[in-house]
Amino acid sequence: xxxxxxxxxxxxxxxxxxxxxxxxxxxxxxxxxxxxxxxxxxxxxxxxxxxxxxxxxxxxxxxxxxxxxxxxxxxxxxxxxxxxxxxxxxxxxxxxxxxxxxxxxxxxxx
Numbered sequence: 001x002x003x004x005x006x007x008x009x010x011x012x013x014x015x016x017x018x019x020x021x022x023x024x025x026x027x028x029x030x031x032x033x034x035x036x037x038x039x040x041x042x043x044x045x046x047x048x049x050x051x052x053x054x055x056x057x058x059x060x061x062x063x064x065x066x067x068x069x070x071x072x073x074x075x076x077x078x079x080x081x082x083x084x085x086x087x088x089x090x091x092x093x094x095x096x097x098x099x100x101x102x103x104x105x106x107x108x109x110x
Contacts, residue, residue, distance in 0.1 A: 023092035024084065037073035043099050044076040062100065064109040079106050 022039065030036045051061040065071070071079075076099065083089075083102030 021094040021096060024089070024095050024098060025092045027095040031077065036077075040076045040080065040095075040099070041073040043096050044071055044073075044103070047100055047103060061109060063103040063107040065103075065107040079103060082106075 027036060027039070047062060051063070054061050079102045080095070080099050083105055084098060087101075089098065
């Protein structure tokens, strides 16, 4: 499982360069708009799709939410912001990577 997480973090880091990543400061400054709601929902659903692919491949998921739990954009936002506050994250880190870490924190696999 740790190898999968390491590979994913590395891949996200490589592809989430400044020109592609949504910096946390930018996300926070535009929060609670239709655009930010669509962005965070898309990010979260992308991780759901990644989990489905891993499951299909009989591999460990990235995180383990309860079965059939639909997560709204507001809930993704709340999960992200709680993680950022609890971890005392500063700077303009990648929102995408932080959301993944937040989901892994809230929905750990046991």
